[in-house]
């Protein structure tokens with residue numbers, strides 16, 4: 001039989017030759033898909049693991065308890081001491097976070113950083129249940145009455161307050177008119193937690209950074225001196241940085257401007273006069289007439305002439321540094 005090749009055979013060959021590359025492509029496609037799925041599953045797993053360990057590591061730090069022996073501080077009750085305490089509360093910035101009447105406020109609200117609700121300090125809030133030792137433990141050591149660390153509360157700055165100033169401050173807080181307002185507990189976002197774990201900037205827990213057993217630093221006598229200015233300048237470092245060169249404020253929402261360089265460098269306030277400094281602090285105005293952003297607490301302009309002179313003198317003595 002020499003007939004033509006049965007059509008079916010040639011067809012099937014043809015079919016085969018047609019199909020072959022496409023089957024290979026399908027196979028390649030499906031293995032590519034499988035690998036992509038595996039890769040994504042792997043990445044997702046890694047991500048979940050990272051999130052869980054970040055959460056666990058931050059929870060460990062946040063729920064650690066600190067048992068410090070709280071040194072007693074005399075709490076006066078006379079009106080002069082209460083007025084002094086009010087001056088300290090205003091000029092040390094308590095109201096910037098806890099609200100103008102200290103009835104509680106949200107200091108930072110950002111999905112990545114977290115919601116840092118500063119509690120109601122009046123007798124209608126935490127003040128209603130606080131003992132004197134609780135006040136000292138929170139403000140000086142950064143530790144809540146249950147022993148857990150405070151997060152955003154800058155106790156590392158208030159650690160330096162003298163017994164006299166801390167006593168006056170507490171005397172003032174205790175007699176605040178009660179405000180009935182409940183603040184929910186602070187809640188950290190992923191970046192806030194990462195900063196707690198890394199111990200970065202303003203999220204480095206005060207309770208961990210303070211040496212609670214070290215001998216107390218002695219506060220300089222009050223007066224228009226550079227030494228007293230340094231004592232006041234502990235309230236500037238949380239925003240302006242430990243070297244006062246400014247830059248982005250850690251833990252601040254993106255809308256906040258960076259803090260200014262306030263060292264006596266050309267990048268900072270090197271060309272300023274004392275009067276320029278007073279105008280900046282009191283009227284939020286730079287020497288060229290431009291406005292200073294309200295993130296710079298206007299309440300710090302309520303420091304007395306003597307205190308601003310002390311700060312000015314101190315700022316003249318810090319190492320002049322360029323802005324980063």
Ligand code: HEC
Pocket residue numbers: 088089092093094095096097098107116117118119121126135138139144145150151152153154158169173186
């Ligand atoms: C930068 C913002 C900020 C400033 C300034 C600040 N606080 Fe706080 N404070 C907080 C936040 C937020 C909390 C809640 C706990 C946490 O996350 O740190 C807190 C917690 C506290 C607590 C503990 C309350 C509790 O839950 O038991 C006390 C007491 C307190 N602050 C007093 C003060 C006083 C007094 C001043 C001024 C000398 C002050 N704070 C300044 C943000 C601030």
Ligand code: HEC
Pocket residue numbers: 093096232233235236237238239240257258259260261262268269277280281286291292293294295296297300311
């Ligand atoms: C809550 C954060 C915060 C604190 C606390 C703070 N500052 Fe500032 N300060 C800023 C920011 C932000 C700016 C920049 C504002 C702008 O860009 O308009 C600034 C600007 C200034 C300026 C103007 C400098 C310039 O060249 O524009 C002076 C002076 C200054 N701060 C002094 C101080 C002193 C002194 C203290 C402490 C007693 C202090 N600040 C505490 C945030 C802060």
